[in-house]
Amino acid sequence: MLPSESINCLxxxxxxxxxxxxxxxxVASGVSVRxxxxxxxxxxxxxxxxxxxxxxxxxxxxxIRQAAEGVDLVFHVAGFLTAxxxxxxxxxxxxxxxxxxxxxxxxxxxxxxxxxVDFAEILLDACLSAxxxxxxxxxxxxxxAPDAPVPTPEEAALHPLSAYGRSKLQAEAAVRAYxxxxxxxxxxxxxxxxxxxxxxxTPLALRLSRxxxxxxxxxxxxxxxxxxxxxxxxxxxxxxLHPEALGRVYNAGSGQPTTLSNLVHxxxxxxxxxxxxxxxxxxxxxxxxxxxxxLLKAILPELEFALSPQGIAMMNQDHYLSxxxxxxxxxxxxxxxxxxxxxxxxxxxx
Numbered sequence: 001m002l003p004s005e006s007i008n009c010l011x012x013x014x015x016x017x018x019x020x021x022x023x024x025x026x027v028a029s030g031v032s033v034r035x036x037x038x039x040x041x042x043x044x045x046x047x048x049x050x051x052x053x054x055x056x057x058x059x060x061x062x063x064i065r066q067a068a069e070g071v072d073l074v075f076h077v078a079g080f081l082t083a084x085x086x087x088x089x090x091x092x093x094x095x096x097x098x099x100x101x102x103x104x105x106x107x108x109x110x111x112x113x114x115x116x117v118d119f120a121e122i123l124l125d126a127c128l129s130a131x132x133x134x135x136x137x138x139x140x141x142x143x144x145a146p147d148a149p150v151p152t153p154e155e156a157a158l159h160p161l162s163a164y165g166r167s168k169l170q171a172e173a174a175v176r177a178y179x180x181x182x183x184x185x186x187x188x189x190x191x192x193x194x195x196x197x198x199x200x201x202t203p204l205a206l207r208l209s210r211x212x213x214x215x216x217x218x219x220x221x222x223x224x225x226x227x228x229x230x231x232x233x234x235x236x237x238x239x240x241l242h243p244e245a246l247g248r249v250y251n252a253g254s255g256q257p258t259t260l261s262n263l264v265h266x267x268x269x270x271x272x273x274x275x276x277x278x279x280x281x282x283x284x285x286x287x288x289x290x291x292x293x294x295l296l297k298a299i300l301p302e303l304e305f306a307l308s309p310q311g312i313a314m315m316n317q318d319h320y321l322s323x324x325x326x327x328x329x330x331x332x333x334x335x336x337x338x339x340x341x342x343x344x345x346x347x348x349x350x
Contacts, residue, residue, distance in 0.1 A: 007031045007032065007072045007073060008031075008032045008034065008070060008071050008072050008073075009026055009031050009032065009033050009034065009071065009072065009073045009074070009075060010034045010035075010036060010067055010068060010071040010073070010074045010075070010132075011023055011026070011033060011034070011035050011036075011051075011074075011075045011077060012035075012036050012074075012075070012076050012077055012078035012123065013076075013077030013078030013079065013138075014033075014035035014036075014037060014046055014051065014077070015035075015037060015041045015042060015043070015045065015046065016077065016078070016197075017193060017195060017197050017198050017199065017200075017229055018077050018138065018190075018193055018229055018232055018233065019035075019075075019077040019078070020045060020197055021195065021196075021197075021229045021230055021232075021233045022075060022077060022233040022236060022237075023035065023045075023046065023049060023051060024049065024233075025230070025233045025234065025237055026237070027049050027050065027051070029237065032052070033049070033050075033051045033052065034051065034052040034053075034054060034067065034071065035051050035052070035053055035054065036054050036055075036056060036063075036064065036067040036078075037053060037054070037055055037056075038055070038056075038057065038058075039055055039057070054066065054067040058078075058114065058115060058118070058119040058122070059114075059118070059119070059122065061122055061126070064122055064123055064126045065126045065129065065130070067126070068123070068126040068127045068129075068130040068132060069130050070130070071127070071130065071132050071133075072132065072133040072134070073132070073133060073134050073136065073240050074123070074127050074132050074134070074135045074136065075136045075138075075236060075240070076120060076123055076135065076136065076137045076138060077138045078115065078119065079115060079116050079138065079168075080111045080112055080114075080115035080116055080164075080167075081164060081200065082200070085142070085162060085163075085164035109163045112163050112164055112166075112167035113167060116164070116167035116168060116170075116171055117167050117170045117171050117174070120137070120171040120174055120175070121171075121174045124174055124175065124178040124183065125178070127178075127183055128178055128181055128182065128183045132183065133184065134184045134185065134186065134240055134246070135175065135178070135179075135183055135184065135185040135186070136185070136186050136188065136236055136239060136240050137171065137172070137175045137185060137186070137187050137188065138188050138190065138236070139168045139169075139171065139172050139187050139188060139189045139190075140164070140165060140168045140189060140190060141189050141190065141191050141225070141251065141253070141319075141321055142160050142162055142164055142165030142168060143158050143160050143165050143168050143169045143172065143189065144156050144157070144158060144159070144160070144189075145157040145158065145159035145160075146159070146161055146313065146314070146317070147317075150223070150318045150319065150320055151253075151257075151320050151321060151322035151323075152251070152319075152320065152321050152322055153251075153322040153324070153325070154189070154249045154250065154251055154322075154325055172187055175187060179247060184246050184247070185246075185247065186239045186240070186245045186246065186247070186248055186249075186250070187248075187249040187250070188232070188235065188236055188239065188249075188250055188252050189249065189250070189251050189252060189321070190227055190232050190251075190252035190253070191224075191225035191226060191227045191251075191252065191253040191254065191319075191320070191321050192224070192225065192226050192227070193226075193227055193228075193229050193232055194226055194227075194228065194229065194341065194342075194345055195228050195229030195230065195341065195344065195345050196229075196344060196345055196347075196348035196349075197229075197348070198229070198345065201226070202345055202349070205263070205267050206267075206271065206349070208264065208267075208275065209264070209267050209268045209271050209273060209274050209275065210273065210275075211275040212275055212276065213275050213276050213277075213278055214264060214275040214276070214277055214278065215277075215278045215279075215280045215285075216260055216261060216264070216277055216278070216279065216280070216315070217280060217281070217282050217285055217312065217315040217316050218279060218280075218281065218282070218316060219261055219277060219278075219279030220259055220260030220261030220262075220263075220264060220277055220279075221259055221260075221261060222259065222260055222315060222316060222317055222318055222319075223257040223258065223259055223318040223319065223320050224257060224258060224259070224260060224263070224318075224319055224320065225253045225254055225257050225319060225320035225321050226254055226258065226263070226338060226341075227252055227253050227254045227334065228254070228334070228335075228336035228340075228341035228344075228345075230335070230336065231252070231254070231334040231335055231336055232252045234332065234335070235250065235252050235326060235330070235332050236252075238326075238330045238331070238332055239330060242329070242330050244329045244330065245329070245330065248325075248329070250325055250326045250329075250330070251321040251322060251323060251325065251326060252321070252326070253320060253321030253322075253323050253334075254320075254334050254336070254337075254338070255323045255333070255334045256334070256337060256338065257318070257320035258338050260315070261277050262338075263338070264277060265277075266338060266339055266342060267342060267346075270339075270342055270343060270346050271346060282312055282313075282315075282316045285312050286312060
């Protein structure tokens with residue numbers, strides 16, 4: 001691998017949460033950074049960091065080919081994601097047909113395909129033609145089966161239930177296909193990412209922390225995995241530089257799962273308040289979902305799908321990633337505990 005100061009990188013999704021922090025890490029490492037951005041993107045942050053800008057739409061093959069020219073490393077971070085993405089499963093669609101959930105998946109499903117799959121394939125083709133040295137793809141832990149063992153290793157069964165997870169798995173298949181054609185690649189599967197600039201998890205957590213009461217399935221005892229954004233960027237950079245990472249898949253988790261209840265209490269403590277957690281059984285949630293859903297939609301519309309059978313099941317299961325492979329092969333250890341990461345995130349809230 002070339003010395004850092006000789007490396008030319010292309011980053012997609014550079015104006016998003018992970019992309020911004022990755023750009024900051026790359027620039028600090030002396031790397032020359034180019035960003036492929038949409039015409040509507042706010043570029044102030046990138047310009048201030050000396051990033052070369054290439055403008056193009058996700059179906060503009062010519063602009064994408066030009067962006068890939070002369071690049072050593074490609075970090076494909078861009079993707080379509082909403083707060084409801086993990087819950088918008090096939091089971092949710094079945095209930096929509098029965099009239100218990102709104103039929104609002106059509107547009108989102110099309111965006112998952114267009115952004116997460118089609119754009120990835122166009123970019124992969126451009127990178128192969130340009131002879132790029134390595135392609136780092138950001139997938140998601142949503143590709144794993146809901147009953148995967150915990151902590152979940154990279155070799156666990158892949159059976160995503162959400163449209164988002166399926167789109168990421170399709171993109172992974174495209175990455176492997178182009179790898180077989182000669183494009184060196186590595187796949188990263190992050191857990192839920194949070195940190196300064198987060199537009200999904202942190203605003204939602206802040207609103208939850210202001211509620212007087214928060215019902216949680218079984219009191220929020222289920223374990224979840226939240227990973228600080230700088231830790232994910234660090235893992236990606238290590239994977240890009242390490243020969244061992246070629247053709248490999250790595251989880252990007254915290255290594256320290258937390259309960260939903262602890263998350264609520266920690267966030268509330270750091271923001272000077274927090275709701276009282278009420279323990280409710282999965283059966284109670286299932287029985288009351290039909291009238292609780294409109295109330296939830298009015299208060300927190302992003303969580304409407306949490307009251308689908310898939311969402312209820314997820315809240316009643318442990319979900320966290322094994323980090324053994326990243327530790328043994330890349331020497332990676334997450335630097336941020338939940339409290340440390342939340343402190344940094346809250347400190348930088350707009």
